[in-house]
């Protein structure tokens with residue numbers, strides 16, 4: 157069965173609407189992109205969309221109540237809320253250093269959660 | 279009152295102030311001090327926890343706090359003086375700054391000053407939204423600081439007015455924290471934020487975007503209870519009969535930013551009415567000699583990257599300031615057809631000039647001209663212009679053009 161997916165390209169500010177004709181995991185046709193860079197983006201976006209995830213985690217005993225965090229790699233889009241749920245369960249003790257790994261292999265994605273800010277101990 | 283003499287005083291410790299201070303130090307200024315009213319350095323960046331900062335400048339995508347820490351550690355290595363929780367109240371033509379903090383009042387005499395006060399958000403009153411005055415109405419940036427810095431949720435059922443990047447990013451952030459985001463309302467026929475943010479902040483979470491719409495009323499006794507939205511016509515006036523009500527407890531306003539320049543009024547520095555920032559020359563020097571401007575108080579930048587690059591120039595020029603070098607004549611650079619504004623607004627030294635400008639409207643193919651009377655100084659094809667994307671140019675201005683005293687007009691034309 158074939159299925160069309162309309163994808164808004166994010167490579168540049170033009171934002172072309174690219175129509176991807178998908179047959180299962182096969183790309184049959186692709187149209188609407190004004191440049192070549194859009195092709196790779198549209199294929200990835202149609203088959204395996206991923207997103208960098210940023211959020212925050214509660215801090216115990218720090219100069220701020222929260223530490224901002226990011227995923228070490230883009231997270232599969234359909235796992236974003238699962239990852240967020242895991243993140244909400246925990247609290248981290250100050251001090252925290254920028255770049256510190258807070259959680260490993262979150263939601264079985266092989267992706268780590270990393271602090272993006274340094275927090276001092278109060 | 280304490281007294282201090284410094285080479286370069288930087289007002290504001292956001293990315294602009296940090297980049298300017300580091301660069302001033304690198305270019306020979308001995309005593310550089312940053313004054314900031316916050317208890318931290320980095321300005322607005324620590325609350326911008328999403329990524330996408332620094333790509334153009336460093337090739338690496340960082341989050342706001344990471345970008346800030348990079349510059350803060352550079353400032354520390356350079357031994358730059360920092361006065362936090364210090365509010366600048368005043369400075370004058372002699373470049374004497376009056377600032378206040380818990381220890382009292384401080385007088386700082388600076389050889390040169392770099393302005394880096396950032397900007398503030400437009401409020402309900404800029405958009406003239408009629409109705410009640412309940413609680414639950416915030417600017418998007420304030421909501422962002424509540425959520426990302428202080429762990430406070432601004433509300434549960436939220437509507438966002440304005441589809442700039444700030445509005446889009448806060449929509450996703452609220453969704454992540456469990457709020458119900460009922461929609462983003464935009465008066466223009468297109469989203470003003472980047473396609474990337476429309477896709478990744480709204481489409482991903484099925485948050486509706488109402489284009490050609492605006493908020494027409496606000497209702498609520500204590501807390502916001504409902505708003506009304508309506509479609510607008512070509513003149514951006516609400517069309518009667520299209521009004522509908524949305525029940526919500528929170529309305530976030532992402533209506534744009536205004537350069538923060540109250541301080542300039544006392545010092546009699548000329549302000550460009552379109553940019554909202556000071557009029558500057560090619561060195562980013564304001565109309566008051568020895569006072570330079572950078573960052574979002576000069577003009578509202580799209581990305582922090584370009585902002586930092588320009589701020590470094592302001593810092594360097596402040597360090598190397600020498601008032602005798604200037605020519606007597608200066609020429610004006612003015613925004614002509616199709617151009618909303620140009621920075622710098624004047625040029626008084628021939629040579630390489632960095633220009634930033636914005637177009638009036640989106641255009642797919644166009645030509646940019648810089649014209650002196652009838653002489654063409656520059657003709658450049660532009661692939662895609664959009665008011666939301668700043669255009670950056672580097673041009674060579676020959677000495678005879680500066681000597682001529684003629685103004686230079688910058689035009690964007692759709693004819694090829």
Ligand SMILES: Cc1cc2nc3c(=O)[nH]c(=O)nc-3n(C[C@H](O)[C@H](O)[C@H](O)COP(=O)(O)OP(=O)(O)OC[C@H]3O[C@@H](n4cnc5c(N)ncnc54)[C@H](O)[C@@H]3O)c2cc1C
Nearest residue numbers: 290292293294314315321322366395396444573574581582
């Ligand atoms: C929600 C949001 C999302 C953004 N997302 C992105 C993005 O994805 N990518 C990107 O590149 N950019 C982004 N930006 C833009 C970027 O954050 C700004 O361009 C940048 O922070 C502006 O730097 P600045 O130094 O000019 O101002 P600011 O960071 O605002 O710093 C100004 C400083 O001056 C201080 N100050 C002002 N007046 C005084 C006074 N009188 N006395 C003492 N101190 C004073 C303030 O306290 C503040 O610390 C975003 C901005 C916002 C608000």
